[in-house]
Amino acid sequence: MAPKQLPVRPTTDRAKEALFNILNHRLDWESTLALDLFSGTGNIAYELASRGVSQIIAVDQNIHCVRFISKTTSLLDLPIDCVKNSVEKFLLQPRGSFDFIFADPPYAFTEDALKALVTTLFEGNWLKSDGVFVLEHDSHLDISHFDFFESARKYGNSTFSFFEHNQ
Secondary structure, three states: OOOOOOOOOOOOHHHHHHHHHHHOOOOOHHHOEEEEEOOOOOHHHHHHHHOOOOEEEEEEOOHHHHHHHHHHHHHHOOOEEEEEOOHHHHOOOOOOOEEEEEEOOOOOOOHHHHHHHHHHHHHOOOEEEEEEEEEEEEOOOOOOOOOOEEEEEEEOOEEEEEEOOOO
């Protein structure tokens, strides 16, 4: 259980279950390289590890979140490399391409900031050509006009927008 003082808004269990049911049909977990941006408690990274993903990078700028993820990763012997950095700075230093990228930035992010994140990921070749990027955001925000947008699924106040390279 995550400490209450962490400045996070974890993805609900219902939404997470629905997300992973969708992803089960799109990804081969054992061969997936995953990147979890704005990782918070590490909730998504842990779920990825539980499904057999053997290489996961979790990025968060909050030291308390990073310590919590690192401690949990160590205790459970999970394949998660936790990085303390802002996502914006992290993305300035390419580390290769990923099969799956998940980002859950603060809901206060503006539409322009979200668009910049999507652009950076695709122009920087962070996502493999057959990869999937999922952006969790406030349901009041319609980003279906963003480049590479594929579909969206709404779960209460949260929406998962799916992005893929245009085939």
